[in-house]
Amino acid sequence: MEEKIRVILVGEGEAGRQAARRLAPFCSLTWLQWADKGDLDGEGERADYAAIKALDLLSRTEDGDFEVVAETAEGEKKQAAGKIAVFAFAPQRAMPSYWREQQERGLPVLSLLQLEEKLEQKPRAGASFPSLSRWAFVLGRGGIEDAASTRKALQLAQKLVSELQCQAAVFYQQLSIGRDNNERLLDSLKSQGILVVRCRSPLQVIGSGDSPVHLQAEDAALPASCRINMEADFIAVAEDYMPSPRRKAVLKAAERGSLLPPVLLREEIFYCGNGETPLRGVFWIENWPEAAESFSVMLENVCACIRAQGRICDPLNTAANSGMGTKAGPGRELQVDALRCSLCLTCFRVCPHGAVYFKEAAERRQQGMLYNCAAAINREICWGCGICRSECPAEAIQEVVKDFSGPEEMRFFWPDRKKTGLGRGKKIVVFGCRRSGYLAARRLAEQPSAVWREEGKNKPETESALGEKPQLAAAEIVVKPVDCAGSVDRLMVLRELEKGADGVLIWSCHQEACQHLWGNQRAKKRIGSLAPLLKWAGRQENTVAAVALAAQDLRKAEESINRLLADIDIHAAREGDASDHSAKEAAGRN
């Protein structure tokens, strides 16, 4: 049997999983899920490096006792032991089934949110919360995408120590410490005696540039058994969150190899998270077996490029590259109009990714304005969630659309199956988060019960194509995709109502699942505050509702539409009664 090419696949996310599936038939694949050993279980859930590390430590000791040796910033070795581990996890990357599995194994596992809730109750150390009294791990899910949640995890560690007097350790793989705040926080954690344990050092590419590629990971904080030293013919890079400059650098390196046809290395969209959310920035090598030779040249070039830059295996270590990632929505960008900025700091305070900073704005000085600096958005860090735009009281932040290739507005008709006439002729506007609500809406529209749908700029199907269905149509549903429910402000809702919508729904992600940490919660609060204003304007209070759902929660989506339609109808009936009544009264007086 022909010997297979040895490949190390780096990237244990969705991209890694999908790349693994496609690479596996052709090569002997070592999939680095964590800097320990690979496992090619395509069906397995994506697991957090740090979590696996901590669980591994736990499971290898008896009665849940374990020992951790870690190196502090000063190089001093610290040793600690404990009984209980609590895992706090970045909310958006938490995997329910993974945690369920750990819980079934009898390990105490708490999600970030649960832990936070418990801390809110402020138990006394050792009293109502005995399991925390000796040890608590707070896992800062590293990586460029989780600046905010990492920060949150670090803050939690601080809280655990100060309020519960328990010991805490922060496990991380690539802390998003690009932001000064996190770095400061990290320092303060260390000064408080909180262990900060790095679980994976950046991988090193070793060798003079000749094949085979030698990959090494060493980390003083790790037990020797966890260190790796691997040999491979190639490294396949599968990263879904690679910042665009880094992507470009790798592509350029590949181009310089000049032997590489462009089809071999390209950006591809993979579907991550719930299997539906498209993410850019994944490298994939097409026609693998045929192009092995070119691929090898390309990889050599990549490696050479990396070495030339004096970085260690840069494309694999996205956090080290820029400190932060880039994740603005496809083709969209948020920009601050410096002349409008009031310097109120709201954007700076609400940005979940720490992307807002302040810089001198010469145009302000020219206009003789009060301050000569204004807010600005770091595009490398910004995810384009739009929370800042929706909160800016000066309306200074605008979304600029350039070559937008993301999801488009979509409309369909809601079936009136029972022919009750409920909501007939009504129009509902749905703002759907493109990670949940919008996907649910797409699915709803694809259901056979939806009368017909019009997508993007396509013209609606001709009436004849509708068959018998038009008479079943109740309400028209217009779905507008948003990058985060938190970007839907009160004004957007009011404008829709002004334009003739009868109701507005905001379909956000579940509370714990917001990619932008608190976007969905802010949206909910904001929409709640709109109710009394709508009441004053003579509209029904629940004409506008925020509903948390997941992409597959079609029932919840359906229910929310039905409820809204019912509410609108009841209100209309009441209004009708009231006007009848007043007409009668008037007639009586006459």
Add this chain to the structure above:
Amino acid sequence: MIIARRKPLEEIEKMLAGHRRVLVLGCRGCATVCMAGGEREVKEVASLLRLKGNSAKIKEGILERQCEWEFIEQIQKEVQEADAVLSLACGIGVQALAERYPDLAVYPGVDTSFLGLPLRSGAWAERCLACGNCILDRTGGVCPIARCAKNLLNGPCGGSQGGKCEINPQTDCAWQLIYDRLSRLGRLDWLTEIQPPRDWSRGRDGGPRSFVREDWEEEVK
């Protein structure tokens, strides 16, 4: 910073009754920062008025600051087209508009509340009463005039309980804060000094205040 909050919409509606062309005018200064009268609020109020079915023609506008004559000059044209302005600036802005455009009906859209600072995004607290005679040097940088419910100069009163004020248990007792501050500074002995009654003539009790800095004052033309 001046902190204001939007008036109840019912009140606004009552003021605007009978007007045909209304200009809702915001301010990019303090009113924006305290989220009461910035561009967003202007648009929201205008939108709500339209939704309510207000028959007046409602326009939106915003000025850099409504408390400067040069900026107020800029809306001459808009003002000519309107028969009423709903100003979302602080009371100073409303009065400046009324003074500059004497034939125009100018209504306040916000209640100017206090001089304060944000505690966090969306929450503000009072810090200064603009009493005209600052004593922060003697009180460790905590103002008993603005922050003590009784404006005590020789506090605390008997109602200070657990560091909180008896008038509102949510509020910190200013004199507790002063005590804590001075003890940190090692200046507790200052508290033994009795503060004499204050000269309130430089505060509101002396009538409307104004002052001139002669070195800066422009020649009256």
